[in-house]
Amino acid sequence: MKRSIRPCHDRAIAVAAAFALAVSGAIAAVAPTAAAAPSATIANSASVSVDAALQLATIPATGVGINTAVFDAAMNDSATPGLLRDAGMGAVRYPGGSHSDHYHWKTGTAEGGAYVAPNTGFDAFMGTMRAAGTQPIITVNYGSGTPQEAADWVRYANLTKGFGIKYWEVGNEVYGNGLYSNGNGWEYDTHSSKTATTYATNLVQYIDAMKAVDPTVKIGAVLTTPGSWPDGIVGPGDTMDWNHTVMSIAGSKIDFTIVHTYPAGTSQADLLTRPQTEIPQIAGALRSLINQYAGTNAPNVGIAVTEANTTTYRDTSPNGLFAPDTFLTWMENGAFNVDWWALHNGVDCTNLTQVEGATEYNDYGIVSSGASCEPPANTPFPAYYGTAMVGKLGKPGDTLVKAASSNSLLTAHAVRRANGDVAVMLINKDPRNDATVNLSYTGFTASSATPTVYSYLKNGHSIGTAQSGSPTTQTVPAYGITVVEMHPTSAPCRVVYNKNQWPGGMVGSITVVNNSLGQVNGWALGFNFPGDTAITSSWDATVTQSGPSVNAGNVSYNASIPQGGSASWGFKATWSGSNANPSAFWVNGAACAIG
Structure with missing residues (x-):
């Protein structure tokens, strides 16, 4: 089983306070970074095909997110709301990684010598979130907290203050509590038993206590990342590995699963393959666990990636490409939330390298912490701009x-x-x-x-x-x-064709948009299937099919389409050889644009 390289924000808690003055309260990231660039070995041309009818997912409001931490003295800088908005951040995770299992929200203090910067308490954080227009994702303290403390946080946030915070997770990387590494873990956990069974049993108590306060909250369970250490290992005191144990006990109670991903590319070229080669497999394994253990609620259980980054090339151009590819590939594979680590983090100024003509500061922050060797505080790194490009592609609600x-x-x-x-x-x-x-x-x-x-x-x-x-x-x-x-071709009408397909079957929907047909009182839509698709049932239209040719007409309640209006209908169908999309549509004899 491959073991992931752990990011240093999880290993540096003991030195956080000493380092805080040098880097505005951020924890140092000291992992070395390779600087060798790959050589170009393939032709510089490509063909790209886009199937605008084959839906993968809807962009969620919380799809693009970021972490911020109570060790970050710049968390609530005046620049922060603008930085979040301009990058399209729809969610911000708080109070930050492993610190979450030290931190007590009521007092704004942390156990075990973990550093907490001034002005990073929950109310200050929420002031910044409201200014930025983002949704918080809160990690409650499992390591040294209690279900009652978590329930009190829900009560204060959602009942007392009316913040309406929807997403909550119980603990950070709890499997890092030393269970699998002879007691030498990075995650703070004061429970006498550190097994997966103990976490899952306590997780159920957290869920019950928190939902007793606000039944509308969504609560997530910490899982190991499939394919990365310690996935698949059965720890002492358990009969199954972490994921199967947690899901077998709590799978019917949770609203989402949680993983973290930090691929370490052996080269720039290798790193940039990871979104396509790893994310679909991880997402598939998580969905399999959800289907196995969540019962009838499985379709409603989501996937959140509450920490994502890479351990190499973090502040230079490779990460600028890796970031949007990671966000989009995760959303295409069903994640409703991906949170980059982090807004600010910190740097080891003694270990700098050059990558593609730029300095690699080994800083996990998406913007500079303002350390002595870095650009001024809040200067964006390439991953910031790469993330902002996701917002240029599409917004929440787009497909x-x-x-x-x-x-x-x-x-x-x-x-x-x-x-x-x-x-x-x-x-x-x-x-x-x-x-x-x-x-x-x-x-x-x-x-x-x-x-x-x-x-x-x-x-x-x-x-x-x-x-x-x-x-x-x-x-x-x-x-x-x-x-x-x-933009679509200008035409008197436009047809939007959507489908969700599987081997041998599909569900389709068609929307007819009246651009300039005048008032339509009764419509007839015609098209041909290029393959062997055969409609078996339909709704909101009367449909006939002869071979590949389909004719659909209005029903009584959707016959009228005013100019600028639309009408929609849907169908189920079977196919065997080809389920290709129709290439042309016409309404009342007029050719329509597609899309």
Whole structure:
């Protein structure tokens, strides 16, 4: 079993107070960073196909988040709300990593010598959150706390203050309490028994106490990351590994599962493959555990990644590419929350390297802590800009759709927006060569107008905006990120085609939008399936099918579509060889744009 390299914010608690003055209260990150750059070995061209009808997920309001910690004296700086808003942070986790299992929220103090910076208490934190317009995700103290202390926090936050905080997790990396490492753990845990059975049993008590105060809160369970140490190991005192033990006891009570991911790339090129090679497997293993143990509630149990970063190339251009790829791949695979570690963290100024022409400070913060060797405090690092590019692609409520690239060094993500626009993110992981990208679409007809393009370039200090390229051809600079924003073809009507499919079956929905048909009193929609899709049932329309040809008409209650309005209907279908999307639609004889 592979063992993950632990980030140093979890190992440095004992030195936090001494280091605080040097780095504005942040804990040092001292892991060494490799600086060797990969050579460019493949062609600098790619074909990207976008299926705007194949939905992967809806962007959640809490999808893009970040950690902040009570050791961070700059947590509530005047600059913080703007930094969070500009990066599109919809969630902020508090009170911060391993500190969460030391910290007592009522007194603003921490056990075991853990440092707490001034002005980082819960009320001060919430003032910043309200100014930023973000949702808190609270980690209650499992290591040295009690279910009553956690319930009191819920009462104060949601009943006394009316904050309406929805998401709460019980403990940080509790499996790091020494159970699997001969007592030498990084997580503070004062329980006499440190088994997974003990955590799960206590977790149920926390859930009961917290939901007795506010039944609407959602509470998560700490799991080990599938495929990383100590996943799969049966600890002394348990009969199964951590995840199976916790889920077998508490799986029917929890609202979400929690993992942390810190891949350590052996090279820049290796690191940049990790979102695609690791995240789907981790998410699949978590979903399997949820389905096994959560019973009938399994479809409602979510996945949260409450810490994410890498242990290499943290402050330089590789991480600027890794960050958006990580956020988007996790959301495409079902995570409702991903929280970057962290807003500010700290640095070891004695161990600096150069990566792609920039200084690697070994700082887990997404912005500078202002240490002596760093840029001024709150200066964004590349991961900050990479994260902000996610917001250029899509907003909460927009739909992530399928995008595929022919080139392993060119990764693509796509979104269909609520207004019918389609946007595509292109990430060029070649550090030397620009990429010429040819784009094609199904389920969307792009206007021929020059698209709006957002770009973040290697070692850049801002995000650029321009009108450039075309909907079918774009050039992405080496180690750059481009978001291409396109509008649908202007037409008297527009059709939005969505599907969720599985081998042999599917559920589809179709929305007809009246752009300029005038008042419609009765509509007929026609289209052809390119494959062998056969509709078996439908709703909100009368449907007939002859071979590949489908005709759908209104029912009594949706016959009227005013100009600017829409009507929707849905269907179930079977297929065997091909479930390809229709390439053309017409309403009352008029050809419609798609998307």
